[in-house]
Amino acid sequence: MAKLFAVTIILIAIGSAIPIVMHMWPMPADISLNGHLIDEQYADTMMEAGLAFLSSQILLAIFIWKFSHPKPDAKVKYFPGGARVLVIAGFLLVGTEVVALGVFGAKAWGMAYFTPPAADAIPIQVQAQQFAFYFRYPGPDGKFGPIHPNLIDDAEGNYFGLDTTNDQDSKDDIVTAEIAVPVNREVHLFMHSRDLGHSFYVPELRVHQDFVPGLDLTIHFTATKIGRYEIVCTQLCGLGHYAMTAYLDVKSQEDYETWLKQQAALQ
């Protein structure tokens, strides 16, 4: 039985690696300017994790195979170098590996969070609510009008609670149910939650950020490929969480401007 167990472990280890190596269910393709940093980090990690996984499972299997059902008079042997070698190996191999991952991974994180948005980044606001995302463009004045929670009226289509009669800055704001961005232009995304915790995740864009009720925060990104992508909520927000989606359209600069004009006319 021990030998069967050893073989099973090896088969499972190799079998587990196959879908990864064969890219059977790959990570969605990157369409962002800085996403490659994440992808490189991921590839490095996969290699190291894969090595650690396979080597330790195989070693476990080999030792189970070799040292079970011993002869009754066999003497117990000690691993060469004993515990000391293994402790040193643990510190050196794993220690340096994880510190390296941590240090080099900081670059990808820093690009997303420690670099300010470009001065000409397009400001767009996204509001999360049970169970939809709505978007707001500031219009020609470049300013978002104030939000009045007591004026919110979804039945009237006033998702943000804008007072377009009295607030000058709100008059040219454009509220949409989809977000469109021009390709290769940086977007400065202002994130506001109307009610609960939600999250903004676009896998292809390598962007993932929770909304925090009471704390408006911003992220920035640049999309590099024209297409239509899904934005999904990843923070459990109630019964409709699975259905909380919106679409991100990356368009050419021309198509984007046409779309924005059309949306403005519908306000």
Next chain:
Amino acid sequence: MRNGRNFTVVLSTVVLISCGALILGQKVNAAGEGKITGTVKLEGPAPHMRGIDMSKDPWCVKQHANSPAHIETWVVGSDGALENVVLYISQGLNGTEMAAVPKSVPVFDQKNCMYVPHVLAMDTSQDYKVITSDQTTHNIHPLPNPMTGNIPWNESQPPGAAPIVKNWKHEEVAIPVQCNIHPWMHGWFVVVKGPYATTDDKGEYTINNVPPGSYTVTAWHEPDMTQTAKVTVASGQAATANFSFKAGR
């Protein structure tokens, strides 16, 4: 002897006639129930109702590919005909009349990601039914005012789900109802005591089964606009009450 016989005949006749009058009299009362009818109009130009962008749910978008949906705050037909106004008797009914619960079950449908009808009127304790005709999941979330004693509920209906049957115990004009999955979906439950009616696409309404008497009729339009009129219903007759609303707050 002849006196006794005469007396018996007279007494029997009187009893018979009285019974007859009692029975026929009741029929006369039932046959005497009248109605209140009329038209409700919107004064002035109809406010522009914006289109609804349903892009978060591609199934909803598909259903409206050829007939775009619009916000339904003001649904105005030709000649100012105002739809979705609920008419009910706010004063003049006695206890028995108010307590009577109709046996019919009004139906609230979720169709093409909109509520049909937009406004559902019903009596207190009258069962109403929520159904879904859509191939996308909805949740129905009425939010009554806590002061009325009506208890809020929130249940979802996946495609093909069985109808949800509920009723409201207390009068409330009116309870907003919404879908959280499709935030543009908004409707109203208007819970009244006694007979009621809702205006159709011609702005016309008829409240049936109104006993003869003098009443105040209230017309309600969302979100909280009301008008009243006094009518007198003669037995078997229709009284008329027309209303006119102005848009804007």
Next chain:
Amino acid sequence: MHEVSAHAAHGAPTSFIRKYIFSLDHKVIGKQYYALALVAVFVGMFLSWLMRLHLGFANYAIPGLHLLSKTGAPGNVMTPEYYLQLMTMHGTIMVFFVLTTAPFAAFGNFFLPIQVGAEDMPFPHFNMMSFWVTFVAFLVLISSFFVGDGPTLAGWTQYAPLSAVGSVAGPGQGLGEILWASSIAIFCVGQLLGSLNFITTTLDMRTKGMSLMRMPLTSWAWFITSLMGLTAFAVLMPACILLILDHVAGTSFFIASNLVISGQLLHHSGGSTLLWQHLFWFFGHPEVYIAIVPGMGIVSHVLITNMRRPLLSHRVIIACMTSIGVLSYMVYGHHMFVSGMNPASSLAFSFPTLIITIPATIIVLIWIGSLYGSKLRINAASLFALGFISMFISGGVSGFFLAQPSIDIMLHATYFVVGHFHLVMAVAAIFGIFAGTYFWFPKMTGHMMNETLGKLHFWLTFVGAYCIFMPFHYLGIAANVRRYQAFTDPYLIPLIPVHKFITVAALATGAAQFIFLYNLVHSRFWGAAAPDNPWEGTSLEWSTATPPPHNNFGDKMPVVYHDPYEYNIEGASSEYVMQTSPEQYTNPHEEK
């Protein structure tokens, strides 16, 4: 340490109630905890079947489900809210009432006093209360299935404001939520009472000759776990109380201002969304180590006995378990990398998270290194111990990815995380419980379990668990978001066949657990009589009768002369030397 543990002495009980119900005897309390965990694990597993049926086969009408909840499953089809409610209860029951209860409270209560040579724990009344308080917590939690609109749907993590604002946010968020928070607060009390006993037993009740370094690794694991429990649960309890206050007292600890839910403007103001997450995860991360450290102790203990040799270093294992315990408090922010917390904090938390890999790796290397040159016996207990190592490697390796904030951008809240924690908790920690059961059942009940059934149980569970949880990682890499009751987004639809495979594997593996249940119950009553030391073990539990007498050791308390794992020591007169053996010799491999 004490020569006579006078203040723990209590006379043998005579009444039925004192013997089996309100018992002061740590052995009975341990068995009561085990029974509670056994009920909880089958309830939790049943809930997971319901979840997997719904996920693999959307809108499947599960026969009879409407009997569990008429509004939750009209026509036997689970509604979205009911899925989340079942999911919340599954997680809560498993984490609290199985993984904290069985490896720690059940086995620890039974064996810690015996392994250190004590008659009982120093506070037997607190100990009895700890079980019954935990039992009440379980009842309060289960009761939420039967109230109004059912249990809370906010997940076992109960993030605010969803968990704090009440029923306007969804079904189950009113009374169901309050019952959840109350249940967990009560559970914390039980754990604190238990931890108190474990710590004082370890420090004060060891018998003559039992130095700290001579304690078996299971005792060390329980000691370290109880220290973690004391501090972690002490934070969760006030967090739950604050949550309840937000519901019933109009406070706004976790609710920010100006929130509009379903068109309703809430009157709460000034609270902090992230405060809940900090409090919860300060508890939550040590909690998962509370779930795994006893298993590490059990695996070490079971493996040593079945390898017929001590581990390469006793000291290193203790140091590693301790450093894992200490580091576990510094890593909790890795659950919050994209939460909106300061991104610099995210980086700060990622370093201890990566570093905690080191002691975990060293433990695995010591285990594997100790297998080298050993005389390995294969039985149900050792198979599960070895299986633990394989599962722990698999689950641990996915941690490399999640520990890095930049990669977490892609994998946060996906099935990758769900695969990671199920491999380490639902599989590895459970394997620790199985290993402990097969190993200690004879001592606890006086009967042997059926070896053939045990091996069959192992094979089906080992292969089945990999079939269930490995694919979760592939789903996560493909960006399959978690806590979704259905997969309607276009990009998720191609992944549904994987979900179907997982569901079939889950149902089959679940069915295999009934082999274990049958074995447990059948052996308890009709198993072969167990000798005092069926595995030829050396630690104190094997030096006493099977099952142990009321005061654990009979007339004389044991005196300890040896380290806990003297197997195949050169110079010794026999293949194994029990800790109580007065035989003297020099051990050439003794750690100095």
